[in-house]
Amino acid sequence: MPSPIALCSRFRRRLAVTVVLIFAAPILADDGPIRQIAKEAAPAAKLNADPAESNKKTPEQIRQEEEELFELLKLFADTVDQIDRNYVKEVSKRELIEAAVRGMTRELDPYSSYVPPEEFDTFKSGVEQEFGGIGVQVTMENGKLTIISPIFDTPAYKAGLMAGDEIIKVEGESIEGITLSEAIRRLKGPVGDEVTFTVRHPADNSERDVTLKRARIKVRTVIGARRKADDTWDYLYLPKEKIGYVRITAFARNTVEEMGEALKELQDAGVKGLIVDVRFDPGGLLSAAIDVSDLFVSDGVIVSTEGRNAPKRVWNAKAEGTYQGIPVAVLVNRYSASASEIFAACLKDHDRAIVIGERTWGKGSVQNIIELEGGRSALKLTTAGYMRPNGHNIHRFPDAKEEDEWGVRPSDGYEIKLTDEENAELMRRQRDLLIIPAKDAGSEDEKATNGDEHGKEPFVDKQLARAVEYLESQLAKTTAEGKSEVGSRK
Numbered sequence: 001m002p003s004p005i006a007l008c009s010r011f012r013r014r015l016a017v018t019v020v021l022i023f024a025a026p027i028l029a030d031d032g033p034i035r036q037i038a039k040e041a042a043p044a045a046k047l048n049a050d051p052a053e054s055n056k057k058t059p060e061q062i063r064q065e066e067e068e069l070f071e072l073l074k075l076f077a078d079t080v081d082q083i084d085r086n087y088v089k090e091v092s093k094r095e096l097i098e099a100a101v102r103g104m105t106r107e108l109d110p111y112s113s114y115v116p117p118e119e120f121d122t123f124k125s126g127v128e129q130e131f132g133g134i135g136v137q138v139t140m141e142n143g144k145l146t147i148i149s150p151i152f153d154t155p156a157y158k159a160g161l162m163a164g165d166e167i168i169k170v171e172g173e174s175i176e177g178i179t180l181s182e183a184i185r186r187l188k189g190p191v192g193d194e195v196t197f198t199v200r201h202p203a204d205n206s207e208r209d210v211t212l213k214r215a216r217i218k219v220r221t222v223i224g225a226r227r228k229a230d231d232t233w234d235y236l237y238l239p240k241e242k243i244g245y246v247r248i249t250a251f252a253r254n255t256v257e258e259m260g261e262a263l264k265e266l267q268d269a270g271v272k273g274l275i276v277d278v279r280f281d282p283g284g285l286l287s288a289a290i291d292v293s294d295l296f297v298s299d300g301v302i303v304s305t306e307g308r309n310a311p312k313r314v315w316n317a318k319a320e321g322t323y324q325g326i327p328v329a330v331l332v333n334r335y336s337a338s339a340s341e342i343f344a345a346c347l348k349d350h351d352r353a354i355v356i357g358e359r360t361w362g363k364g365s366v367q368n369i370i371e372l373e374g375g376r377s378a379l380k381l382t383t384a385g386y387m388r389p390n391g392h393n394i395h396r397f398p399d400a401k402e403e404d405e406w407g408v409r410p411s412d413g414y415e416i417k418l419t420d421e422e423n424a425e426l427m428r429r430q431r432d433l434l435i436i437p438a439k440d441a442g443s444e445d446e447k448a449t450n451g452d453e454h455g456k457e458p459f460v461d462k463q464l465a466r467a468v469e470y471l472e473s474q475l476a477k478t479t480a481e482g483k484s485e486v487g488s489r490k
Contacts, residue, residue, distance in 0.1 A: 076100070080093070080096055080097070080100075083096060084096075098114065098116055101114045101379075102114050105379070105380075105381075108381075108382065109365065109382050111363070111365055111367055111380070111382050112367065112379075112380060112381050112382045113379075113380045114377070114378075114379055114380075115377055115378040115379070115380060116377050117373070117376045117377050120376065120377055120378060121188075122181075123378065131188060131216075131217055132188055132189055132190055132191040132193075132214050132215070132216060132217070133187055133188040133189070133214055133215075133217045134154065134155045134156045134187055134195065134212045134214060134215075134217075135150060135151040135154020135155055135156040135157060135215065135217045136148075136149070136150050136151065136154075136156045136161060136187070137149050137150075137151065137434070137435075138180070138183070138184065138187075139180070140179075140180040140183070143176060143177065144166045144168070145166060145167045145168070145175055145180070145183045146164065146165070146166050146167075147161055147162070147163055147164065147165045147166070147167065148163060148435060149163045149434060149435040149436050150162070150163075150436055151217060151219065151220075152220070152231050152232070152436065154215060154217055155212040155213060155214070155215050156212065157231075157436070159210055159212055161199065161210070162201075162436075163435050163436065163437060164201075164202055164203075165199050165200070165201055165202070166199065166200045166202060167183070167187075167197050167198070167199055168198050168199070168200050168207070169197060169198035170183070170186040170187060170195065170196075170197045170198075171186070171195065171196055171197070172196070188214070189214050190214065191214055191215060191216050192213060192214065193213070193214050194211055194212065194213050194214070195211070195212060195214060196209060196210070196211040197209070197210055198210075218254055219252075220233075220254075220258060221248060221249050221250045221251070221252050221254065221255045221258060221284075222246055222247070222248055222249075222255060222258035222259050222261075222262050223246070223247050223249065223433070223434070224236075224237075224245060224246060224247075224262065225237040225245040226433070227436070231436055233262070235262045235265055235266050236266065236269055236271070237275065237468075238468065241272070241273075241471075241472065241475070242269070242270055242271050242272040242273070243271070243272065243273045243274070243275065243468060243471050243472075244262075244266040244269075244271040244273070244274045244275065245274075245275045245277065246259065246262050246263075246274070246275070246276055246277070247276075247277040247278075247279075247430070248276065248277070248278050248281055248292070248340065248343075249280075249281060250281060250282065250283070250284045250339075251281070251283060251284030251285050251288035251289050251292065251338075251339035251340065251343075252284050252285060252288060253285065253288065255284070255285075255288045255291075255292060256291035256292050256295070259292050259295060260295065263295065263323050267323070271326060272326060272471075272475050272478075273326055273327050273328075273329075273471035273472075273474060273475055274326055274327070274328045274329070274471075275328075275329050275330075275331060275464065275467045275468070275471070276328060276329070276330050276331070276343075276353070277330075277331040277464075278330065278331065278332055278336050278340035278343060278344060279331050279332060279333040279335065279336055279357065279426070279430075279463070280333065280335045280336070280427060280430065281335075281336050281337070281339075281340035282335070282337050282338065282340075283337050283338025283339035283340055283341070283363065284338070284339045285339065286303075286305075286339060286342070286366060286386070288339060289303070289338075289339035289340070289342040289343050290302050290303060290315045290342070292343055293317070293342065293343050293346040293347065294317050294318060294321070294322070295321065295322065295323055296322065296323060296324075296346075296347055296352050296353070297317040297322065297346060297347065297350050297352055298317055298319040298322040298324065299316070299317050299318075299319060300316065300317055300350055300389060301314055301315070301316055301317075302315045302316065302317050302342070302346050302389065303315055303342050303345075303346065303386050303387070303388065303389070304386065304387050305366055305384040305385065305386045305387075306384055306385065306387075307366070307383045307384030307385065309383065310383050310384045317350075327353075327470070327471055327474040327475070327478075328347065328352060328353035328354075329353060329354055329355075329356055329467035329470050329471060330343070330344050330347055330348070330353045330354070330355050331356055331357050331463050331464065331467060332344050332355055332356070332357040332358070332360050332408060332410070333357045333358050333360070333418070333423065333463070334358050334359065334360065334361060335361060335423075336357075336360040336361060336408075337360065337361035337362075337363040338361075338363045338364075340360070341360045341361070341362075341363065341364065341394050341407065341408050342386065342388070342394075344360065344408045345388035345389065345390075345394060345408045346388065346389055348408065348411065349388055349389040349390045350389060354411040354414055354470060355408060355409070355410050355411050355414065356410055356411070356414040356416060356463055356466050356467050356470070357410055357414075357415070357416060357463045358415060358416065358417045358418070359407045359408070359409050359410070359415075360407040360408045361396070361407060362394060362395060362396025362400070362406040362407035363394070363395065363396070364385050364386050364387075364393060364394030364395030364396075364406070365382045365384070365385050365386075365395055366382065366383060366384040366385065366386060367380045367381060367382055367383070368380075368381050368382075368383040388408075392405050393405050393406060394406060394407060394408065414466065414470070416462050416463045416466055418462065418463065422459075422462075425459050426459075426461060429459065429461075
């Protein structure tokens with residue numbers, strides 16, 4: 001019979017092999033839905049060392065590095081073994097390994113992270129901006145699951161659910177006392193499956209049971225100035241002046257299609273100037289930023305990326321499908337980041353638009369999404385950085401100074417800063433615009449004109465007003481020169 005020492009040694013060897021396999025798993029994993037997202041979100045990282053880089057090392061250096069790695073893996077395996085056998089309380093091996101993985105990613109940068117199995121579906125929905133559900137935005141108010149708004153053209157919208165309705169039961173079980181995330185989990189599910197829930201209408205305290213078939217819910221990322229009577233978006237901000245407005249809330253898989261639809265509608269309406277609002281836009285897919293930029297730029301570099309183990313890639317604009325012939329103003333603020341910075345920088349560097357607002361966040365790194373555990377969890381890993389068309393850096397490094405090159409600055413003469421209070425009010429108004437109100441509710445325009453119930457002055461969006469002023473001046477100049485005023489598409 002093997003001695004305890006031999007058994008312990010054998011266990012550590014097996015654990016070390018397991019650790020090696022854990023780290024090798026992403027290399028061996030087959031393509032899945034998230035890996036497909038990774039291919040679109042960033043150039044696939046070369047997970048093996050570059051041959052040219054390896055040739056710089058002698059066989060002895062390679063051997064020493066391999067031995068050092070093996071010793072470090074042994075250290076990790078021994079630590080897990082000691083905690084597993086000797087810690088005062090029994091601990092979960094999974095919790096230990098996940099804590100170690102989280103610790104490793106925290107040492108890298110703020111954008112690399114580990115996505116555990118219980119968060120994976122939510123993470124995937126956030127990346128794709130679509131999920132299986134009934135189509136409501138909800139919040140937890142005073143312990144009650146309250147509908148903020150139904151999402152247009154979803155099962156919930158078609159069933160007549162309204163903002164303010166409370167969901168009190170799901171499948172006959174009360175949801176009182178549960179968390180918001182747990183309530184959302186119960187409402188979501190496989191597309192095509194039915195879910196029954198009880199809704200209370202606060203106006204008359206009436207209750208009704210609703211059974212809906214879950215559908216694939218796509219969260220719209222391109223929205224307009226206001227809603228039409230049929231709850232679709234109106235992209236013509238100033239109908240008389242023919243000035244359009246589109247806001248991009250995130251750059252997702254469906255953003256370029258939605259943007260194309262909005263631009264086509266504006267073109268049919270005879271649009272003469274366009275405002276594109278990416279304030280508070282946190283970014284999203286690199287591919288979406290490239291495709292949306294390509295709608296406005298006919299040639300030249302859109303963006304380039306390069307990383308330690310990722311080859312340099314350059315994306316160039318194509319003339320086909322480009323909307324041109326109208327002036328464009330892009331609105332940005334300190335919370336515009338990542339993909340929205342790629343878009344703003346591209347249009348600014350190619351003199352396709354002026355940028356109005358304040359300096360952007362400065363997030364210029366690309367994350368690759370690598371599946372772990374056969375697609376049950378994932379690693380979001382920074383693999384490259386990107387450069388704007390003029391070759392300047394976008395990323396704001398931890399030691400960056402105000403005078404350094406990072407982010408996207410407004411065009412000369414168009415820097416307009418909002419106070420924290422003004423930004424908070426702007427964010428509230430943008431959020432409220434997404435709510436589909438009851439048909440007898442006042443319009444957002446009426447609220448903005450009349451002020452609020454406390455008699456405050458109406459909110460004035462100074463950045464938006466400056467964009468309108470710029471476009472009107474350009475249209476006046478164009479008219480005086482006798483040029484075409486209506487945008488065209490090649």
